[in-house]
Every structure is written in C-alpha cells, then in structure tokens.
Amino acid sequence: MSGGGAFVRFEQVGFSYGDGPEVLHDVSFDLEPGTFHFLTGPSGAGKTSLLKLLYLAQRQTRGAIRLFGRDTASLSRLEAPVVRRRIGVVFQDFRLLPHLSAFDNVALPLRVASVGEAQIRQHVGELLAWVGLADALDARPATLSGGEQQRLAIARAVVARPDLLVADEPTGNVDDHNAQRMMRLFQNAHHYGATVVVATHNAALVERYNYPQLHLEAGKLSILPAAGSA
Amino acid sequence: MLLRRRYDLPLDRDGAARLVPWIVALMSYLAAVALAAGLALGVLAWRWSEGVSSAITVLLPPLGDGAAANSEDPRIAQARQALADLPGVGAVQALDPAQVARRLEPWLGAGTGVGELPLPRLLIVRVSGPRRPDTAELRQRMDRVAPGAVVDDHGTWRAEIARLAMRIMALSGFAVALIALAGAAVVVFAVRSGLAIHRDTIEVLHLIGAHDDYIARQFQNHTARLAFAGGLISLVLLGLTEAFLYHAALSLDPTLMPRLDLQPWQWVLLGATPGVLVFAGMMGIAGATAKRTVRRALARMV
Structure with a gap:
C-alpha cells in the first residue's frame, strides 16, 4: 500500500501560523500502514494543526513530513493533489458543500479524480447505503440532521478508498449512540485497509475502543500504546 | 453542453x-x-x-465674353481628336453646361442661377486598359487645345x-x-x-x-x-x-x-x-x- 519509504513519518516537525507562536514543537512519529490511532489532547493542544499537516492543508515551518514515501516539502502543485487523493478527511465542521446534494457531495472525490459517471453512481450509492443515507441521495446537507451530516462527511472521506483516513473530532457534537455508529464506520474503513487517525477529546470513547494514542499536550507529542499492549 | x-x-x-x-x-x-x-x-x-481612378477629369476654362454658354464648343471636338491616339484613353464624355450646373446644385443650391455663370466645360476621360494614360502628355495636349485647361487624374484624392x-x-x-x-x-x-x-x-x-x-x-x-x-x-x-x-x-x-x-x-x-x-x-x-x-x-x- 505504501510503496517504498515511510507510510507516514513526522520528523522534528514544528509549526506556527504566520508569525505567531509555534503550536507544534518537535513532533516526531511514524504511522505504519493499516494502523488505527486516536489523536488526543486537550483543546488547543494542536490536534487540528497536526491533522492539517497530515492532510496537506498546511506546510510545516520546520522538520520533515513524509507521506507514502514522499517528502511533502518537495511536492509540486501537480503532485500534491495526487497525494491528497490518497487521504480521506472528515473535517471538524464537515465542510459539506451546501449547494450540492448528498449524492454529489460524496461523488466529489471521484469526480476530481476523473472517475467515470457509471462507476460513481455505483460507488456512491453503495457508500450512502453503508452510512444509512440511501434514502437521502438528493437531500441538501442543510436538510439533514447533525448525525446524518457527519455520516455524509465520512462517506465522502472514504468513497475513493483512501490509504489514510483522518477525522477531526468527528464525535464532538453527537450523542453517544451516533458516536458509536461513527466509530463502527471508521473501524469498517480500517478493516478495508485504511490507516485511520481520529482526533478526539472524548476520553470515554478512547477508553472504550482501546487504540494507541498520539497524545498532544501544549504542542508536544507523546505516543501512548493501547491498554494491554506491551 | x-x-x-x-x-x-x-x-x-x-x-x-x-x-x-x-x-x-x-x-x-x-x-x-x-x-x-x-x-x-x-x-x-x-x-x-x-471610381475616381477609372476616370480623368479635364476642365476647359469658360469661353470668353460673347460665347453663349449652351452653344457648341469647338474645343470639345478638338480635345476628342487630341486624345484619340493617347494610350490608356477610352471614351471621352463631355458634360454640357446644364449637366455641370446640376452637379454644382447640391453645393450652391437650386434656383440660384448657376446656369448663368461662366462655367467651365467638363470632360470625363475614361481610363481604358491596364495602363493609365500619361497625365503629363494628356495635360500638354489639352493645353494646346485650350490654354489653362485643368487636368485632374485624382492622384491626390x-x-x-x-x-x-x-x-x-x-x-x-x-x-x-x-x-x-x-x-x-x-x-x-x-x-x-x-x-x-x-x-x-x-x-x-x-x-x-x-x-x-x-x-x-x-x-x-x-x-x-x-x-x-x-x-x-x-x-x-x-x-x-x-x-x-x-x-x-x-x-x-x-x-x-x-x-x-x-x-x-x-x-x-x-x-x-x-x-x-x-x-x-x-x-x-x-x-x-x-x-x-x-x-x-x-x-x-x-
């Protein structure tokens, strides 16, 4: 899946917004293909910033990041989209396109990758059924509930079968039942082979699912193994 | 689409x-x-x-006092004869004084007695063939027929x-x-x-x-x-x-x-x-x- 080189590798990464203070300091970690990690830490610890580096929404201010064996600093504007297509992102605020139907929102990653419409119809239909939105193909996001929007965002993130699935606080605004439902979707994607990173500050969820954690405190990262592992 | x-x-x-x-x-x-x-x-x-390059205009000055404006001008026939063997010259059309007066009417207005004025005679010399007539030669010949004749080949125009x-x-x-x-x-x-x-x-x-x-x-x-x-x-x-x-x-x-x-x-x-x-x-x-x-x-x- 990853080819040669590290699948995901952060080496002494530092990051700051513009001339502001550094929000990530000397962050280093490796993610092996097919792993599942929680990204934990209190609000303001830098979880979203780290995820933004991971899905190429920002560039680090120092250090090196390698994704799928490629140094992200050397990616050209033509190469970056190709790498991004291997990453599925569930944004904290979903970032669904309000003027598009549920179907078209989910189809977007396939359309930008020039997948044929027949294939799109098949994949998107299956995906929407998988997340329980088979009856909402034509619905605009604004007409869906918060939980449905989140599932729609997950469907969009996984429709292109990404190698890396990144979710930023996906369970932040949903009840426990919906949070568990979402976690099952992430686990399904994981079972299909995706490497998953879920950012959360929901301690109960972390405890229940018992995956290793990338833990951030004031911009510094530590790795906490899953309970029961060596 | x-x-x-x-x-x-x-x-x-x-x-x-x-x-x-x-x-x-x-x-x-x-x-x-x-x-x-x-x-x-x-x-x-x-x-x-x-249009203008397909013709050369020759103005014969008005005849002196005593010559009726609408009488036959002998210089017309002489001019035709003088131009007959000049290479590049086709038909020669002589406008009579009434025609000249009509051409002036748009500028001078109708009923202003244009016809009473001593008007020059106007010859329109059609250019024939690929070669234009030698204007200098044409001018010399017309000058012999009617001293003071004006030859305009419209070059400036x-x-x-x-x-x-x-x-x-x-x-x-x-x-x-x-x-x-x-x-x-x-x-x-x-x-x-x-x-x-x-x-x-x-x-x-x-x-x-x-x-x-x-x-x-x-x-x-x-x-x-x-x-x-x-x-x-x-x-x-x-x-x-x-x-x-x-x-x-x-x-x-x-x-x-x-x-x-x-x-x-x-x-x-x-x-x-x-x-x-x-x-x-x-x-x-x-x-x-x-x-x-x-x-x-x-x-x-x-």
Missing part, C-alpha cells in the same frame, strides 16, 4: 457574474459595430478610390482616400482592442469576486484532491457560457442596427455622399463577419482570462 452544465462551485449565484452577459453583450456590440464601421468605410473608400481608409481601419482595430481589454478586465473582476465568494469551497476541492486546472476549468466554462449568452444578445442588437442602417443608406443622396451600394446578402455578411469574429473572440478572451486569473489566484492558495 455549454449551456447546461454541472458545477461543483455555485457560480450561477454570484451577483457579479450575473452582470457579465450584459456587459459582454454591450462590449461585443460596440466592438462589432466598430469593426463593421471600419470594414464598411474601408469598402466605401476602396470603391470611391476605384486617391492617396488621401487610401490614407483615410487605412486610418479608419486602424482606428477601428484600436477600438476593438480597447473593448477587448475592457471585456477582459470585467471578466477578471467577476472571477476574482467569485474566487473570494467561493474560497471555502475551493479549499475543500483542493483538499479532496482537485487540481488547479479542475477548478479553473469550472470558472472558464462558466465564464465562456456567460460570454456566449452575451454574444447572442449582441448579435441580435447588431442585426437590428444593420437593418436600420440598410434603410438609412438607401435614402442617402448619391450626389452628396458616395453610396455603399451592397446587396442584402452583402449587408448580412458585413454585419455577420464582425459579429461572429467578436462573438468568438469574446468567448475566447473570457474563457482564457477566467482560467488564467483562477490559476494565478489558486497558486497562492493551499
């Missing part, structure tokens, strides 16, 4: 974009009118020049007309270029406004793997579609303008102004050529400007 297309960006809802078809229509109309006017004046100047035609064409081209620039500026403004409005959506598209070209193409197609609509409006306006001009041209007095005598199909061609050229040009400029503007803006984004 161009008229009905699915966009990931809600470009149809942009306020600035709604104005684009109308502005493009106006610009295209002005550009086509400038181009058509340039073409028409060019054709007119060419015809005028052709022809040069002036040609220069005027060139300047008009250049001016019309300059006007079209300015209008095209203004059209491009409008597109840049509308596209930048669209980029600002849809910045979040564009970022999402980027983050899910869209190339700059994918996004730029949406703006390009959308802008070309708007320009297409504007172009259609301008073609309708252009057709109406031509119909009006066609009827206006029919009522022109040919003694005052050279007439642009065109067949109806030539009128259609005269309007359609610049119309279609401007239409295609505006579509191309709008699309290319939009794409370039978007690509430059995207290069500064994530």
Whole structure:
C-alpha cells in the first residue's frame, strides 16, 4: 500500500501560523500502514494543526513530513493533489458543500479524480447505503440532521478508498449512540485497509475502543500504546 | 453542453457574474459595430478610390465674353481628336453646361442661377486598359487645345482616400482592442469576486484532491457560457442596427455622399463577419482570462 519509504513519518516537525507562536514543537512519529490511532489532547493542544499537516492543508515551518514515501516539502502543485487523493478527511465542521446534494457531495472525490459517471453512481450509492443515507441521495446537507451530516462527511472521506483516513473530532457534537455508529464506520474503513487517525477529546470513547494514542499536550507529542499492549 | 452544465462551485449565484452577459453583450456590440464601421468605410473608400481612378477629369476654362454658354464648343471636338491616339484613353464624355450646373446644385443650391455663370466645360476621360494614360502628355495636349485647361487624374484624392481608409481601419482595430481589454478586465473582476465568494469551497476541492486546472476549468466554462449568452444578445442588437442602417443608406443622396451600394446578402455578411469574429473572440478572451486569473489566484492558495 505504501510503496517504498515511510507510510507516514513526522520528523522534528514544528509549526506556527504566520508569525505567531509555534503550536507544534518537535513532533516526531511514524504511522505504519493499516494502523488505527486516536489523536488526543486537550483543546488547543494542536490536534487540528497536526491533522492539517497530515492532510496537506498546511506546510510545516520546520522538520520533515513524509507521506507514502514522499517528502511533502518537495511536492509540486501537480503532485500534491495526487497525494491528497490518497487521504480521506472528515473535517471538524464537515465542510459539506451546501449547494450540492448528498449524492454529489460524496461523488466529489471521484469526480476530481476523473472517475467515470457509471462507476460513481455505483460507488456512491453503495457508500450512502453503508452510512444509512440511501434514502437521502438528493437531500441538501442543510436538510439533514447533525448525525446524518457527519455520516455524509465520512462517506465522502472514504468513497475513493483512501490509504489514510483522518477525522477531526468527528464525535464532538453527537450523542453517544451516533458516536458509536461513527466509530463502527471508521473501524469498517480500517478493516478495508485504511490507516485511520481520529482526533478526539472524548476520553470515554478512547477508553472504550482501546487504540494507541498520539497524545498532544501544549504542542508536544507523546505516543501512548493501547491498554494491554506491551 | 455549454449551456447546461454541472458545477461543483455555485457560480450561477454570484451577483457579479450575473452582470457579465450584459456587459459582454454591450462590449461585443460596440466592438462589432466598430469593426463593421471600419470594414464598411474601408469598402466605401476602396470603391470611391476605384471610381475616381477609372476616370480623368479635364476642365476647359469658360469661353470668353460673347460665347453663349449652351452653344457648341469647338474645343470639345478638338480635345476628342487630341486624345484619340493617347494610350490608356477610352471614351471621352463631355458634360454640357446644364449637366455641370446640376452637379454644382447640391453645393450652391437650386434656383440660384448657376446656369448663368461662366462655367467651365467638363470632360470625363475614361481610363481604358491596364495602363493609365500619361497625365503629363494628356495635360500638354489639352493645353494646346485650350490654354489653362485643368487636368485632374485624382492622384491626390486617391492617396488621401487610401490614407483615410487605412486610418479608419486602424482606428477601428484600436477600438476593438480597447473593448477587448475592457471585456477582459470585467471578466477578471467577476472571477476574482467569485474566487473570494467561493474560497471555502475551493479549499475543500483542493483538499479532496482537485487540481488547479479542475477548478479553473469550472470558472472558464462558466465564464465562456456567460460570454456566449452575451454574444447572442449582441448579435441580435447588431442585426437590428444593420437593418436600420440598410434603410438609412438607401435614402442617402448619391450626389452628396458616395453610396455603399451592397446587396442584402452583402449587408448580412458585413454585419455577420464582425459579429461572429467578436462573438468568438469574446468567448475566447473570457474563457482564457477566467482560467488564467483562477490559476494565478489558486497558486497562492493551499
């Protein structure tokens, strides 16, 4: 899946917004293909910033990041989209396109990758059924509930079968039942082979699912193994 | 396909974009009118020049006191004889005093007693064959027949007309270029406004793997579609303008102004050529400007 080189590798990464203070300091970690990690830490610890580096929404201010064996600093504007297509992102605020139907929102990653419409119809239909939105193909996001929007965002993130699935606080605004439902979707994607990173500050969820954690405190990262592992 | 297309960006809802078809229509109309006017004046100047170069005018000074204005002028026959063997000379038409007076009427007014004035006799010497007559020789021969005769081969006119035609064409081209620039500026403004409005959506598209070209193409197609609509409006306006001009041209007095005598199909061609050229040009400029503007803006984004 990853080819040669590290699948995901952060080496002494530092990051700051513009001339502001550094929000990530000397962050280093490796993610092996097919792993599942929680990204934990209190609000303001830098979880979203780290995820933004991971899905190429920002560039680090120092250090090196390698994704799928490629140094992200050397990616050209033509190469970056190709790498991004291997990453599925569930944004904290979903970032669904309000003027598009549920179907078209989910189809977007396939359309930008020039997948044929027949294939799109098949994949998107299956995906929407998988997340329980088979009856909402034509619905605009604004007409869906918060939980449905989140599932729609997950469907969009996984429709292109990404190698890396990144979710930023996906369970932040949903009840426990919906949070568990979402976690099952992430686990399904994981079972299909995706490497998953879920950012959360929901301690109960972390405890229940018992995956290793990338833990951030004031911009510094530590790795906490899953309970029961060596 | 161009008229009905699915966009990931809600470009149809942009306020600035709604104005684009109308502005493009106006610009295209002005550009086509400038181009058509340039073409028409060019054709007119060419015809005028052709007309004057096909004849040489000889003015025989009025006969002295005592000679009746309408009596037979013996110099006419002498002039015909003198020109008969000059290479390049065809028919020689002598206008009688009444005809000369009629030609002066538009300038001096009817009923002003033009016929009572001592008018020169006018000979129109048609140029025949590929070689024009030697003007110096012609002038010498006419001087022998009627001292003080004026020979006008319209050389000055022809040069002036040609220069005027060139300047008009250049001016019309300059006007079209300015209008095209203004059209491009409008597109840049509308596209930048669209980029600002849809910045979040564009970022999402980027983050899910869209190339700059994918996004730029949406703006390009959308802008070309708007320009297409504007172009259609301008073609309708252009057709109406031509119909009006066609009827206006029919009522022109040919003694005052050279007439642009065109067949109806030539009128259609005269309007359609610049119309279609401007239409295609505006579509191309709008699309290319939009794409370039978007690509430059995207290069500064994530």
